Amino acid sequence: MRGYGRATPYLFLAPYLALFLLFVVGPAIFGLWMSLHDWDFQLPGKPFVGLQNYKDLFDTQSTTAEPFWHGMRATGIFTLASVPFLVTLPLGLAVVLNRRFPGRTFFRAVFFAPYVLGVAVVGLMFRYILDTSFGVLNAFLGLFGIGEIGWTTEQPWAFASLVGMTVWWTIGFNAIIYLAGLQDIPADQYEAAELDGANRWQAFRHITVPGLRPVVTFVVTITILASANMFGQALLVTQGGPGDTTRTALMVIADTGLAQFRMGQATAMSYVLAACLAIVSLINFALLREKKS
Amino acid sequence: MRQRRSPGFWVLIGLLTLVFVAPLLWMLLTSFKPIGESQQAPPTIIPSDPTGRAYGEVLTTGGQNPVLRWFINSLVAATLHSGLVVLVASMAGYALARMEFRFKKPIFAVILATLFVPGFVFLMPNYLLMDKLAWLDTLWALVVPGAAGAFGVFFMRQFFLALPRELEEVAMIDGANAWTVFTRIILPNAKPALATLTVLSFLANWNDFIWPLYVLFSPERLTLPAGLKLLQGAYTTDYPVILTGATVASVPVLILYIFVQRYVIEGVARSGIKG
Numbered sequence: 001m002r003g004y005g006r007a008t009p010y011l012f013l014a015p016y017l018a019l020f021l022l023f024v025v026g027p028a029i030f031g032l033w034m035s036l037h038d039w040d041f042q043l044p045g046k047p048f049v050g051l052q053n054y055k056d057l058f059d060t061q062s063t064t065a066e067p068f069w070h071g072m073r074a075t076g077i078f079t080l081a082s083v084p085f086l087v088t089l090p091l092g093l094a095v096v097l098n099r100r101f102p103g104r105t106f107f108r109a110v111f112f113a114p115y116v117l118g119v120a121v122v123g124l125m126f127r128y129i130l131d132t133s134f135g136v137l138n139a140f141l142g143l144f145g146i147g148e149i150g151w152t153t154e155q156p157w158a159f160a161s162l163v164g165m166t167v168w169w170t171i172g173f174n175a176i177i178y179l180a181g182l183q184d185i186p187a188d189q190y191e192a193a194e195l196d197g198a199n200r201w202q203a204f205r206h207i208t209v210p211g212l213r214p215v216v217t218f219v220v221t222i223t224i225l226a227s228a229n230m231f232g233q234a235l236l237v238t239q240g241g242p243g244d245t246t247r248t249a250l251m252v253i254a255d256t257g258l259a260q261f262r263m264g265q266a267t268a269m270s271y272v273l274a275a276c277l278a279i280v281s282l283i284n285f286a287l288l289r290e291k292k293s
Numbered sequence: 294m295r296q297r298r299s300p301g302f303w304v305l306i307g308l309l310t311l312v313f314v315a316p317l318l319w320m321l322l323t324s325f326k327p328i329g330e331s332q333q334a335p336p337t338i339i340p341s342d343p344t345g346r347a348y349g350e351v352l353t354t355g356g357q358n359p360v361l362r363w364f365i366n367s368l369v370a371a372t373l374h375s376g377l378v379v380l381v382a383s384m385a386g387y388a389l390a391r392m393e394f395r396f397k398k399p400i401f402a403v404i405l406a407t408l409f410v411p412g413f414v415f416l417m418p419n420y421l422l423m424d425k426l427a428w429l430d431t432l433w434a435l436v437v438p439g440a441a442g443a444f445g446v447f448f449m450r451q452f453f454l455a456l457p458r459e460l461e462e463v464a465m466i467d468g469a470n471a472w473t474v475f476t477r478i479i480l481p482n483a484k485p486a487l488a489t490l491t492v493l494s495f496l497a498n499w500n501d502f503i504w505p506l507y508v509l510f511s512p513e514r515l516t517l518p519a520g521l522k523l524l525q526g527a528y529t530t531d532y533p534v535i536l537t538g539a540t541v542a543s544v545p546v547l548i549l550y551i552f553v554q555r556y557v558i559e560g561v562a563r564s565g566i567k568g
Binding site for chain 2: 004005006008009010012013015016017019020022023024025026027028030031034041093096099101105107108109110111112113114116117118119120121124125126127128129133134136139142168173176177179180221225228229231232235236250253254257258263266267270271273274277278281
C-alpha cells in the first residue's frame with residue numbers, strides 16, 4: 001500500500017535537492033563555463049576564450065603550464081609514495097585488530113583517534129615534531145647516532161615527512177573499513193582451510209585477500225582521491241618547499257584562482273586534475289574487477 | 294572465548310599505542326613549556342619549568358588572538374551545520390529508500406556520482422557564489438554549502454533500507470500520512486544513525502581547513518583551524534602558543550569522540566561496505 005501522494009517523495013527530497021542544485025550541480029556547470037572564459041575576478045569584462053585556458057595548460061610556452069604541471073608532479077609523487085602505505089599498513093593493522101584479545105575495542109579507538117583531529121592541528125603538531133634543530137624526532141634519532149635530518153627542508157625527507165604524518169593521521173580510517181570487510185568473510189571458510197591443513201599465511205592469501213577485493217578497490221579509490229586533495233599538510237608543514245617541490249596541484253589551483261584571481265585558468269586546472277583522477281579511478285576499478293573473474 | 298596472545302603480540306600493540314599517543318602527548322606537554330624550553334635541544338620531556346602562560350595568552354578575551362572567539366565560531370558553525378545535514382539528509386534518504394517515484398534512480402545516481410568528484414572542482418565557482426549571495430566572511434558560508442554533500446543522504450538511505458517495513462505499514466493502515474510516519478515512527482527508530490551522522494558532520498565541519506581559510510577574512514570571524522594558521526603566521530617560533538591553540542582545537546573533538554567512538558567507527562565502517 002501507498003500511504004502518500006504523488007508529490008510526497010519530491011517534497012521529502014526538496015530541501016536536499018535545492019542545496020544540491022545550488023551548491024553542487026550549479027557550480028559544476030558554472031565552473032565549466034568559467035573555464036571557457038578569461039575570468040579575472042577583479043576585472044569587469046570576462047571575454048569568451050573557448051578552450052584557450054585548457055590549451056595553455058598543454059602549451060609549454062604559456063605561463064600557466066609550468067606551475068600547473070609542477071604541482072601535478074608534486075601531487076603525483078605524493079600519491080605514488082603514500083597510497084601503497086595507506087593501503088597496506090591499515091590492512092595489517094586491521095588483521096591484527098580483527099584477532100580476539102582483551103582491550104581490542106579500546107585499541108581500535110586509540111588507533112582511530114588521530115583521524116578525528118583536523119589537518120590544521122596535525123600539521124602544526126608535526127611541524128614542531130619535525131623541526132630540524134629542536135624537533136623531538138631528530139633528538140630521538142640522535143640517541144642512535146643519527147645526525148640532523150632536514151625533515152621539512154630537504155628532499156626526499158620532505159616527502160617522507162608528508163607521507164609519514166598522513167599515515168599516522170589516517171591509518172585508522174582505512175583500517176576500520178578493512179575491519180568491516182574482514183568481518184563479512186564467513187568464519188567457516190577459515191575453519192575449512194584449517195581442516196585442509198592450510199597455515200595462517202595461506203589462509204590470508206587464499207581467503208582474506210579475495211574476500212576483501214571489493215573493499216580494497218574502494219579503499220584504493222578513496223585514498224587516491226584523498227591524496228590528490230593533499231593541501232593542508234604541505235601548506236602547514238613544508239610550506240610548499242624545499243623550493244617548490246611539495247607545492248601540490250591543489251595549492252597551485254587555489255593560488256591561481258583565489259590569490260591571483262585568475263579563476264578561469266584555475267577552474268580549467270581543476271577540471272584537468274579531476275579528469276586525470278576519473279581516469280585513474282576507472283583503470284583501478286577495471287584492473288581489480290578483472291582479477292576477480 | 295578469548296585466546297592467549299604471545300608477549301610479542303603485546304609488544305607490537307604497545308609500540309603501536311605509543312606511536313599513536315606520543316605526538317598528542319608531546320603537543321600537550323609543549324603547551325606548558327616556556328618559549329626557551331620549547332626550543333631547547335635536546336628537548337626536555339616533562340616541562341622543567343611548567344607555565345600556563347600560553348593558555349593565558351590564548352584564552353584571554355580581547356587579545357589579538359581571539360582563540361576563544363574562534364572556538365565559539367567553530368562550535369556554532371559545526372552545530373548548525375550538523376543539524377542541517379541531519380534534517381535534509383534524513384528526509385531525502387527516507388524518500389530514496391522507501392518511496393517509489395518516477396525519477397528515483399537517476400536522482401540517486403547523480404547524487405552518488407558526486408561522492409567521487411573531488412571537492413576542489415567546486416572551490417572557485419562556489420567562492421563566486423558566496424560572493425553573489427553576500428555570504429563571504431559570514432556564518433552562512435560555513436553552515437550551508439557543505440550540507441549539499443552526498444555522504445549524509447547515502448548514509449541515511451542505507452540505514453533506512455535496513456529498517457523493517459512493518460514499522461510504517463501499521464501506522465499507514467491507521468491512516469497516518471507520510472510526514473507523521475516519518476517523524477513519529479521512522480526517526481525515533483533511526484536514533485543511532487542520526488547520532489552517528491550528527492557526530493560525523495560535526496567533526497568534518499569543525500576540522501575543515503581549506504574552505505574557511507578562503508571564505509573568511511575578518512580575524513574575529515575565523516574558525517579555529519583557520520585561526521591556527523594565523524597564529525602560526527604571527528608567532529612563527531612561539532610553539533607553546535601555537536600548540537596550545539592546537540590543543541584547544543583538539544580537546545572538544547577528542548572528548549566527543551571518547552563518548553561516541555563506537556558509533557563513529559561503525560559509521561565509517563558502514564560507509565565503506567557498500568561504497
